[in-house]
Amino acid sequence: MKRRNFVQYAGLGAGALLMPSLFMGNNIPEQALLEPGMDKITKKIMADVALNTAKSLGATYADARIGRYLNQYVFTREDKVQNVVNTESFGIGIRVIANGTWGFASTNNVSQDGIKKATEKAVAIAKANSKIQKDPVKLAPVMAYGEVSWKTPIKKDFKEVPVSEKVDLLLSSNAAAMENGANFANSALFMVNEQKYFASTDGSYIDQDIHRIWPTFGVTAVDRVAGKFKSRQALSAPMGMGYEYMDGLDSEKLEGPAGLILYRNSYDMIEDAAMAAKQAKEMLTAKSVDPGKYDLVLEPNHLGLTIHESVGHPLELDRVLGYEANYAGTSFATLDKWKSKDFQYGSDIVNLVADKTQPGSLGAVGYDDEGVKTKKWDLVRNGILTNYQAIRDQVHMIDQNESHGCCYAQSWNDVQFQRMPNVSLEPGKDKYSIHQMIKDVEKGIYIVGRGSYSIDQQRYNFQFGGTVCYEIKNGEIVGMLDDVAYQSNTQEFWNSCVKICDETDYRQFGSFFDGKGQPSQVSAVSHGSATSRFKNVNVINTGRTI
Incomplete structure (x- = not known):
C-alpha cells in the first residue's frame, strides 16, 4: 500500500472490491466481531512460553506480541451497497536478540507447541544474521511496568452498531449529495479494533484495546455540455475514537469562510455531503x-x-x-x-x-x-x-x-x-x-x-x-x-x-x-x-x- 493511497482512497468504487485482499485476516460474519478473544491470563501464559523459550536458547532479550485485529469496512455508491467486509486476524509475533542480532518469527498457531516452534525459529534467524552483522544491537533501557492496560476512551463501540445503521447513514449521505446537484456519489466507513498484548523479558505485560474510525466519501458533478466534471472529497478526519464520532454526541462545528462548515470531535456526514455537492457544481464554473x-x-x-x-x-x-x-x-x-x-x-x-x-x-x-x-x-x-x-x-x-x-x-x-x-x-x-x-x-x-x-x-x-x-x-x-x-x-x-x-x-x-x-x-x-x-x-x- 503506497502512502499516497490514503488520498486516492477518496475514489472508493474500485476500492470496495479490493478490501478483502488489502487487509490481512479471515472474513467473518458480523456477529463474530463481538465474540471475546483470549483472556489476559491465558495471554500471559502463552507470552511466557515465548520469553522462557527464547532465554533457554541463549537470547539476551525477547518480546512477544499477541494480536487480535478486527476490521469492518462498508462501501456504498448512490443508492446501492457495494460491499461489507468483516475480518479477523489472530496470532503471535516473537522478536529476539541473540548474539547481538535481531531475529523475528510469527505464527497463527497460538498454542504452547506452536509458540515454541516460532520462538526457536526467531532465535535461529538471529544467530544466522549475527554472522554478518558488524555492530551488536544496543537497546535503550525501558521501565518494567508489570501488568498494565490501556484502552482508547470510546463512548460507542462500532462493533455494537448494526451494519444496517451504518448503511443507512452512508446511503443518506449519498442521497443528500444527489439532491444537491451531484451526478455521482460514493461513501465508505473504515472501522478498526486492535486488541494487542505485549510481553517482554524486561518485565512488562501490557494489554491494549485500540479503536479507530474513518468516514469518507467522494461526490462528482458533471457538466455534460462542456464535457467537464469536478469532484469534492469529504472534509472528515480519521480519528482514534468510537462510533460516537458519527453520532455528534460532542458536536462542535466551526463556521469557516465562504459558508464552509468545519468539523471537530464529531462529524455530520450528511451535511458535509450536501455541501460537497454544491461546491462540486460551483467548481465547474470556477x-x-x-x-x-x-x-x-x-x-x-x-x-x-x-x-x-x-x-x-x-x-x-x-x-x-x-x-x-x-x-x-x-x-x-x-x-x-x-x-x-x-x-x-x-x-x-x-x-x-x-x-x-x-x-x-x-x-x-x-x-x-x-x-x-x-x-x-x-x-x-x-x-x-x-x-x-x-x-x-x-x-x-x-x-x-x-x-x-x-x-x-x-x-x-x-x-x-x-x-x-x-x-x-x-x-x-x-x-x-x-x-x-x-x-x-x-x-x-x-x-x-x-x-x-x-x-x-x-x-x-x-x-x-x-x-x-x-x-x-x-x-x-x-x-x-x-x-x-x-x-x-x-x-x-x-x-x-x-x-x-x-x-x-x-x-x-x-x-x-x-x-x-x-x-x-x-x-x-x-x-x-x-x-x-x-x-x-x-x-x-x-x-x-x-
Whole structure:
C-alpha cells in the first residue's frame, strides 16, 4: 500500500472490491466481531512460553506480541451497497536478540507447541544474521511496568452498531449529495479494533484495546455540455475514537469562510455531503487561477498532509540515516543540521511536536510495540530543528538514552519498527480567528482539504493541491478558484509561516493507511494544526500546459 493511497482512497468504487485482499485476516460474519478473544491470563501464559523459550536458547532479550485485529469496512455508491467486509486476524509475533542480532518469527498457531516452534525459529534467524552483522544491537533501557492496560476512551463501540445503521447513514449521505446537484456519489466507513498484548523479558505485560474510525466519501458533478466534471472529497478526519464520532454526541462545528462548515470531535456526514455537492457544481464554473506569488491561508484538513510529508517523514531517524528509503526516499534533514543547533526549519512561530498521547488521534496508545510508555516531545521549537523520531535501538545514534515510544507493527505477523507518531503544528498563543486572518490578507488563496501532491526523494521540494480553493482580495473571499497548486521547498515553506490561528481553530487531519518499509506496512497517524498563513508562496496553474 503506497502512502499516497490514503488520498486516492477518496475514489472508493474500485476500492470496495479490493478490501478483502488489502487487509490481512479471515472474513467473518458480523456477529463474530463481538465474540471475546483470549483472556489476559491465558495471554500471559502463552507470552511466557515465548520469553522462557527464547532465554533457554541463549537470547539476551525477547518480546512477544499477541494480536487480535478486527476490521469492518462498508462501501456504498448512490443508492446501492457495494460491499461489507468483516475480518479477523489472530496470532503471535516473537522478536529476539541473540548474539547481538535481531531475529523475528510469527505464527497463527497460538498454542504452547506452536509458540515454541516460532520462538526457536526467531532465535535461529538471529544467530544466522549475527554472522554478518558488524555492530551488536544496543537497546535503550525501558521501565518494567508489570501488568498494565490501556484502552482508547470510546463512548460507542462500532462493533455494537448494526451494519444496517451504518448503511443507512452512508446511503443518506449519498442521497443528500444527489439532491444537491451531484451526478455521482460514493461513501465508505473504515472501522478498526486492535486488541494487542505485549510481553517482554524486561518485565512488562501490557494489554491494549485500540479503536479507530474513518468516514469518507467522494461526490462528482458533471457538466455534460462542456464535457467537464469536478469532484469534492469529504472534509472528515480519521480519528482514534468510537462510533460516537458519527453520532455528534460532542458536536462542535466551526463556521469557516465562504459558508464552509468545519468539523471537530464529531462529524455530520450528511451535511458535509450536501455541501460537497454544491461546491462540486460551483467548481465547474470556477475561475482558473493566475500563476504567481500569493499569501496562502491553509486550513488544517489541508495542512495536515503538508505536515505529514514535509515534517513527519523527513524527521524519521531511519530515513535521516539512510537505512530507510522506501516510499519516496530518505531525508534532507541530516544529522549535521540537527547537531548545529541552529538549523532554521521554520520561522520562529513554528513549533512542531510529536505526540503519541494526543486524545482522539489515530496514533494515540498507552504504550508502543516495544513496551515503551508513550509521550510528547519537540521536533522543531521556535523554528529550530531539535529532535527526530527514534526507537529503542536507534536513540543511541543521536546520543539519547530513552526511546521516543514510536515503534509499531501493522499486525502480529509483522516485525515492529520505527513509525511516525502524531506530528502536529502547535496553535498560536494569541487569540486570532480564521476570519481575522482572511481580513489581514491582501492577495491570497484559502485552501481547504487535500488534493494531489508530489515531493522529491529528500522530502524537500514539493507541490500540493487542495480540495476547494478560494481567492482572497483585500481581506475578502471573492470567489472559488480552480487549477491551484503551490510549489516550495520544506525550509522555505515553513520559514514563510507568518501567522497561526489560536487553539479554538485547532483540528486534526489523519492518514489511515500510511505506508513504509519493505515488505510494506501501513499505520495510522494524525496531524493537528490551526489555520495558518504562509507569505509569498509560488502558485502554479495545473490546468495550463507550457
